[in-house]
Amino acid sequence: MSQSKTDVVIVGCGIYGMSTALWMLQSGKYNVTMLDKCGILPAPDAASTDLNKIVRTADYADASYAELGLDAVENFWRKPEWEGTYHESGVIALAAETEKEGLEFVSSAYQNCKNLGINVTLLNNSKDIKSKFDPEIRTGDFGGRQGYLNPIGGWAEAGRALEVGLKRVRQLGGHVRSGAEVTGLIKDGRNVKGVTLKSGEDVRGDLVVIAAGAWTPALCALPGVSARLPDVVATGQSVAVIQLTPEEAKQYASVPVVFNLDDGWYIFPPNPEGLVKMAIHGAGVLNPQSNGVSIPRTKLTAGAEDGAIPLSSLKGLRDGLRQVYPELAKKDYLTTRLCWYCDTVTGDWLIDYHPDFDNLVIASGDSGHGFKFTPNIGREILKVIEKNPSPQYAEKWSFGYTAKAIKEEGSKAAVMDVSKEEAEMAKAGADVRAGKRKVLKESDLVKPHDLKAKNSKL
Numbered sequence: 261m262s263q264s265k266t267d268v269v270i271v272g273c274g275i276y277g278m279s280t281a282l283w284m285l286q287s288g289k290y291n292v293t294m295l296d297k298c299g300i301l302p303a304p305d306a307a308s309t310d311l312n313k314i315v316r317t318a319d320y321a322d323a324s325y326a327e328l329g330l331d332a333v334e335n336f337w338r339k340p341e342w343e344g345t346y347h348e349s350g351v352i353a354l355a356a357e358t359e360k361e362g363l364e365f366v367s368s369a370y371q372n373c374k375n376l377g378i379n380v381t382l383l384n385n386s387k388d389i390k391s392k393f394d395p396e397i398r399t400g401d402f403g404g405r406q407g408y409l410n411p412i413g414g415w416a417e418a419g420r421a422l423e424v425g426l427k428r429v430r431q432l433g434g435h436v437r438s439g440a441e442v443t444g445l446i447k448d449g450r451n452v453k454g455v456t457l458k459s460g461e462d463v464r465g466d467l468v469v470i471a472a473g474a475w476t477p478a479l480c481a482l483p484g485v486s487a488r489l490p491d492v493v494a495t496g497q498s499v500a501v502i503q504l505t506p507e508e509a510k511q512y513a514s515v516p517v518v519f520n521l522d523d524g525w526y527i528f529p530p531n532p533e534g535l536v537k538m539a540i541h542g543a544g545v546l547n548p549q550s551n552g553v554s555i556p557r558t559k560l561t562a563g564a565e566d567g568a569i570p571l572s573s574l575k576g577l578r579d580g581l582r583q584v585y586p587e588l589a590k591k592d593y594l595t596t597r598l599c600w601y602c603d604t605v606t607g608d609w610l611i612d613y614h615p616d617f618d619n620l621v622i623a624s625g626d627s628g629h630g631f632k633f634t635p636n637i638g639r640e641i642l643k644v645i646e647k648n649p650s651p652q653y654a655e656k657w658s659f660g661y662t663a664k665a666i667k668e669e670g671s672k673a674a675v676m677d678v679s680k681e682e683a684e685m686a687k688a689g690a691d692v693r694a695g696k697r698k699v700l701k702e703s704d705l706v707k708p709h710d711l712k713a714k715n716s717k718l
Contacts, residue, residue: 279638336635362522444484
């Protein structure tokens with residue numbers, strides 16, 4: 261006797277939504293409809309639609325995330341179905357001796373890598389770090405940092421990986437709809453029967469999964485949705501890109517990813533077009549609206565098409581570049597953008613049934629470190645949906661985890677990965693983030709002339 265399939269509506273066509281759809285469709289137990297408000301997919305302003313993202317294999321202080329990261333690379337990223345979007349350049353993880361939290365994170369991550377059998381190499385000083393680069397490449401002093409090289413890991417072509425995933429969803433029979441903006445839930449007591457679109461159309465299903473990334477807080481705050489959330493917030497992180505000449509691109513082609521796990525600065529090898537991206541994984545900026553909810557301000561936002569970032573962040577990006585590749589620090593920036601995270605307090609994700617509804621699941625709270633798990637996060641989300649979560653993640657991804665952590669530690673500041681009050685690093689179970697969150701002000705944003713190297717202090 262054949263069993264009927266469960267009809268699922270997934271709100272959001274980013275990494276969490278796409279990966280969940282893939283695992284559902286591969287199981288053969290679900291019919292899946294994916295909805296995204298953007299008229300173009302992958303959405304140009306989504307965090308996952310980017311030149312590249314770091315794939316940190318096992319580089320976590322939390323052993324459970326380390327295991328999940330290694331699983332993603334060894335069992336999925338290297339497989340043909342991801343069409344060569346993953347590039348194993350290696351990752352150098354660093355922190356300064358004076359930055360206690362960052363150094364502790366790097367030390368714990370190194371040990372977790374060792375415990376998982378990865379042949380990581382300790383780098384005790386700048387001389388050790390320089391030895392991992394071609395002698396023809398002029399490197400800086402790396403800010404006096406130390407750390408290790410993980411040969412497994414590197415980066416992925418983020419936008420193309422998402423495109424590949426959505427293509428696979430369609431091939432497996434999933435329906436992917438762009439320009440389908442959700443404005444409400446169809447509620448019947450504790451039962452959610454589907455969603456209502458801005459057009460007035462109802463899209464019905466037996467289960468609704470909200471995986472809207474940085475737009476999740478704003479979506480859940482809509483009157484038509486009205487689904488309370490734990491403390492999650494959209495924050496914008498600064499990204500900048502430089503263009504290499506063909507000769508420079510060839511010279512730097514084999515460098516590893518460099519990631520400072522104290523101030524959050526990181527840089528990639530050049531992509532096939534010779535573009536080098538760098539960013540700061542830090543506290544970020546807020547863009548609060550009249551209801552107090554921070555929403556993304558992206559290149560698709562009217563008046564923000566230039567992708568301007570705070571001038572202070574641009575200076576931080578160039579300072580970091582001087583410490584690693586002094587010659588490249590003499591180049592102009594080509595473009596900038598704000599990449600928007602959905603941050604939880606601790607940096608652990610929010611993947612759980614909503615406590616007020618029987619068939620509404622929230623899969624969000626990426627906190628800026630979700631992309632590397634693109635191939636296997638959907639498996640873990642599906643386990644939550646089928647009420648058989650992996651025990652190592654069940655509590656830390658739950659709806660009430662933040663409140664419990666705060667209660668146990670005595671204050672929010674003791675558990676959060678960034679601090680709004682103190683301009684210094686704070687640590688969390690999943691990651692470390694540096695800086696102080698500030699409200700985004702247009703007067704603080706870069707102007708075109710600021711992108712010129714000659715206008716910075718070399």
